[in-house]
Amino acid sequence: MDEKMMVDVLRRARDVEISRECKLSLPGEVLVKIGDVLNPEDVVAQAVIPSGLRSLNLARGLGVDPSEVTSFLVQDADACLEQGDILAQVEGAITRLVRMPFDGRLIACQDGKAQIATGNLVIRKQAGLIGKVEDIIPDYGVVIRVRGYLVQGIWGNGRVNCGVLHSSLDLSERVKDGAVLDEIEKGQVVVLPSCLNLELLERLEQKEVAGLILGSLSPDLIRRVQAAPMPVLVLQGFGDLPADPDTFELLSLSNGKLCCLNAGSTDELTGQRPEVIIPNEVAQDEPAQDVSAQEVSAQDEPAQEPTRIGFREKLRVGQKVQIHSGLYLGRTGTLVDLPSTPKTFESGISCLTAQVQLGDEETVTVPRQNLFMIA
Amino acid sequence: MPGEKPLSNYLGLDIGKINTRAAFFGVSERKFRLQGYGIAPTSLGSGMHPASGAGRAVQVLQEKTGIVLVKPSGGIASTMDSMRQNIDQVGLVTSVGPRLKTAVFGLSAQGSLNVGRVLAESLPLCLSGLFGLADLGDESGVIDALITIQPDLLIITGGEDGSAEAHIIRWVELARTLCLLLPAPSRPMVLYAGDSAYHEMVHRRLEPVCQVLIAPNLQPEYGEMDLVPAQAVLDPEILKRWWKQMPGLGDLATLPNSKAATVPFALGRIVRYLSQAKATHPVTALKSGVLAVDLGGHSTMLLAGMDGRAGTVVQPCWEGFSTSQDEALISEVQKWTAQPVPLPAIQKYLSNYVVRPDVIPESLDDLAILQAWARVRMQQSLKRLAMNYNWLPYQPGQGLTAHFEPIIASGSVLTQAPTPGQAMLMLLDGLQPRNVTTIVLDTYHLLPQMGLVGEIAPILPVHVLESDAFTNLGTVIVAVSDVPAGETLLTANVKMETGKDYAVSIPQGTLRRLVVPKGVSVVLELEPRHHTDIGFGGPGLGGRLKVPSGVLGVVIDARGRPLRLPSDAETRAAQLTRWLWNLGG
Known part of the structure; x- marks a missing residue:
């Protein structure tokens, strides 16, 4: 087994089952019950401490x-x-x-x-998601289950919000002349290929958008975005990177739908990544199912557990990947080969590689370790 | 203990955020030796079991060596069973858990608060609040701040032993009040490490409301700091918190034949041990110390030991990143970049690096930025270490001003550098050592295991440290002089075993490598000129030095202290490249 084939996974898929914990940081009272259908603003648990x-x-x-x-x-x-x-x-x-x-x-x-x-200082935990209560975490909160689109990014500014998704494939061109800003409304979660200047960021803030989903962000703006009032999710990387057409197409399919943007940081322990969830409609009478077993990776106990995509997975030919280094930083493509012999790069470092066919049919060779798997 | 079976093998597991390593030590020719090593990605995330990553690392070890420790296709339970049955002792060091949010209650900023901060920076703790005498004027404000912080750990310190400083009582009461305000599961544990006169009172007032840890005073007398007992009390508690968050990790640590420690704690122990073992330099009779540096993907650890004292500083990488938008820091990285890379490119690379610190640099530019960043990380950590431990001989900009040998380095940016010369140059530029030293690469990240196992089998680290499990990168002689650039400041007469002797003149401002063939040792007769100091007891003093073969042989660093780099970016990059070529590329 080649252990170097295990890489970080970014989920970018439509119509998938998603379970997320929603809990207080200190014990309190859980206000909902299993099977309840939740809206993002619903309070699922609250704790009271002296003020x-x-x-x-x-x-x-x-x-x-x-x-x-x-x-x-x-x-x-x-x-x-x-x-x-x-x-x-x-x-x-x-x-x-x-x-x-x-x-x-x-x-x-x-x-x-x-x-x-x-x-009394009442600390409330809102659902932050549209979904159904799948399980109760006694005194702390709930596990919410939802079916819908899941798009994970590589970085977030730590904020959470919901809003109507504003995404269309031609935003990339129109954002350059600023015309796109006229059609953006307060409370929307806006998808843009990149944000490379402070002026654009400030204008979006003035519009009081509910969140931003960006292909790439200028490194100059990281600190500014960390202080921004709305969640900002970066999908591909920092710099001026070409937008990934597949992800933007995926998001444009949900244009006008309510989405939940959690731009929290990546947490290896919980497997959490910054992400946007665009729920399908949740039926009130749909029974809650136990999907907790799906949290186990196929690598750990392959014979017993259903397949579930973990935080890290083994690379496979045919898999979609995103490159996180060099000239092709942020580009996505299809893994076409995993050569068994190492290659020495210009840096002098020799390592196992992956051959990735980019969208324009160009095939490039990159270190396997520098990939995200897109699943 | 009498009747106990002596240790015949030891499996060291090292679970990091990115990789899990397994190292197996057994007895060969009556000495402990590293017999196998394996590495696999750490298995983290919801539902993942850390033991599966550890199991895979052991499988890799088995595939490489043929040693069978666990069933080749076993699951987690089988792996754990095998470890229990086939291995005398399992050692687990880890740096995988989250840093505990920590607040310090103390008295003066320069005294107890400072010592509390230094303690927090020596372990995987995240300092979230420092509260001193002035804050006692607004106890409600302190409570409000603490409710916001929700610390996992409160450290109360202050007052020399026997001083009966009354303010300590107020801090204890405030900690009690905080605990009473918070629901029981959210209460912090409290470490009391102040005036020992209050131990009984602390037990009485705090034990009913929270978990209480008592350690000897961090500062029993003003200016005297002793963190070791408090570190020993805290480290197992940090691990217990991690086990709760990662039950699988706890399973590994609770094997009946296992011991566990955090990486910085284990490193601190071995560095202290090594410094006790060699308090004075054998040639110069000068006081000497030991240095260890670990450039991990997520944090930098720098440890110094001298005269049985050890100092540790753990700095998360992203602390640097949070200020990476500061032009000064980016400029500092650029200053050490051996390629003429513009500032925006450096900023872009580092921003993306923080997201995935395991990424392999493909281009020369990317490698140059990464290696420059490594130098800056070491420089920053050294500055912090010197700030925290006033016994550390260090001058800003000049680096270490005393003798440290060996310098043991780990971290993939060093151990997986394309050439040994690159690793050597990063370490020389980052730490700027003085006198004569040996640079050792800990390629397999074994040093923390040595710190852990030393408690059970003190002879194991002795045997392993003298074996080839660690890579001797080379012997470094640092020649410091005020003579103008280009003027000879040192002559080295190289006496080879083969009789092919030769002499080398070293001009000021140069970096020179003397190749020592593998398996051969040479004797150097060092004749400094113009009051050049090479660490042989004073300026102008020289002598003989027997040098074992290392990967790079002998490196003579006559570049001066502090290191001076040309201001022009192109010239500077060319200078760094020249130095690198002098070390073999």
């Missing part, structure tokens, strides 16, 4: 030494108290007590002072 912390000087209020205060508390730690509730009390000829001046939760008492958590 503030206030200190009450009980020693002064009770007129006792700070070290004695805990013995006069009449509430247990973690008690939820309302304004007016007695917090601490000294019995005697003249009873002295301290009442809660506001609603809150008694957190701790130290050095004569009570620490009170006040207010």
Whole structure:
């Protein structure tokens, strides 16, 4: 087995089953149930934590030494108290007590002072997808299942949003004269072959687009895009790269449909990549199926598990690939051969190669390691 | 322990983000030797089991060597069973997990906060917040910030031992309050490594609300820093968090005959051990140290050991990338690029490199950028290491100002460089060592395993380090002088075993290679001129030096310190290329 044939996979396909976890970063309450059909803005789970912390000087209020205060508390730690509730009390000829001046939760008492958590900060997790609840992650969230288009990219700016896809094959030409901007509307997720100048980026921001899907992005704009309010997904690479016709055709088929753009970073541990999901319509009565087993790669347990495309896969002749180096950076093509002998490149590095037939019939030789598999 | 079977074999697994390596050590002629090595892509991602990547690496090892450790076609369970039965000891080092979000509570910026930061930078931790005395004036603000950060780890430090610094109590209480505010699963673990007088109080106040780790004071006396005990306490906890996130990895680590550590921790241990073993230079009687550098796809690790002390700095590559839009950094990379590559091309290459750091450079330009970036990464990490550890003899721009030998280097940009001369030049430019040193390439990334296994079988690293499992790239003699360029500053009389002796004059500003035939050692009689310092005890002092054969033989670096490069890009690239040719291309 040639281990060097394992390469990173970018999913770019139509009508595929997609399962995605949607969960809070801290435990809370899950608000939906298995089988529920979700819209992107639906809240699937929420957690409540105090929004503030206030200190009450009980020693002064009770007129006792700070070290004695805990013995006069009449509430247990973690008690939820309302304004007016007695917090601490000294019995005697003249009873002295301290009442809660506001609603809150008694957190701790130290050095004569009570620490009170006040207010509620509600952290909500929205679905971010159109789909059906496939599974519940207790206290944290859900697994959402959806069928539709899945297009993954190589980089994202960390933001998430949904909107109507604005994509057409001739955008590439028209974007140069700026005319295309006139037809872009607020709230759309716009597909463009590239963004190479700040002016274009700023005009799109002014249009309040919901997101951007780019073939390529100028390296000069990376930092600027990281601060942009909308998600930006880069499909091919950084630089002025020719647009990949296949991916743009795929996206143009969904022009006008609602799409969910998650431009989060690539995470090797979870297998997550920045991506856009364009869901098919979800039928309310469609039963949720257990597809969790599909998360196992064919390489790991081929005899037992159904085929599922993993984060990395073995290269095969006939497979579509995207090149991530050299002159052909960002270009896609079909893998036509995997020569068994290494080749020495101009750099002097010798390695196993792949022969890739580009769309214009030109066949190029690149290091196997420098490929993404498109599946 | 008495009655325990002595170790006869050891399987080292090294799971990185890109590759998983398997190295098998057995006994041959009464010495431990590397007997086989295999590499396979790391199996990560939802549903993937890291043991399958490890299993594949072992299979590759078996195919190469014929040694059978696991069933050739076994699944994960079978692989694990075989490891349990056929291997005395399995060692797992890894750098695969996410860095834990860490906040430090301390007192002064120059004191405890700084020490806490240095600790965080020595392990796979991501420093997300530093809170000092001034922040105690706004405890609610600190709590708000921490709720936003949601740290995995809180480090509380400060106060010399016995000082009973009252502010520590406030930090402990604030940590307690934070924990009470957060739901139990989201509470951070707390490492207390401050004034030892408060250990009992920390246990009493924090144990009911969170996981508490206690380590000796990071700074028992002002100016004295001891991170090792805290690192030893933290490292297993970091691993436990990783096991939770990657249960398959945990399965490997919980084999009854296994030990595990993070790569920086294991490297720190072996570097410290090596520095203890050779505190003074045998020829010059000068204090000497040991240096290790690992240029990984995702992070740079630089470690220095001297007199039994060791310093580690782990810098994620993308920290550099986040500022790569800064012209200064791109210009710095360009300065070290051995091809006249324009700034935008460098920016474009590095931007795409960060997405896939395993990409192989195809063109000369791409290779030149990658190797220049390697130099800059080393320079940046060295600067950081010196900032963190004030005992490190280093001057900005001049590199290391003391004797470090050996310098052990790993990372594919070095070990898979097209020629050994390229690896040597990257290391010389990146670290700018002084005096006489040996550059060793750790092609198989074995050094972390040596750090891990040394605890169980201390003799194994001794045997392996002296074997050919590590590649001796060459002996470097650095000659530093103020004489004008072109003037001879050193004469080397080369005494060959064959009797074919010869003499070489080394002019200022040059880089020269003396070939030493394989398997032969030579004796060099070094005669510095004009108060040239070659590390033999002072300026103008020379002597004899026996040099073993290495890949490149002897390299005499008389380019001066700091290294000066022409300002014109074309001339500069030509200069770098000339130096490279002097090392054999």
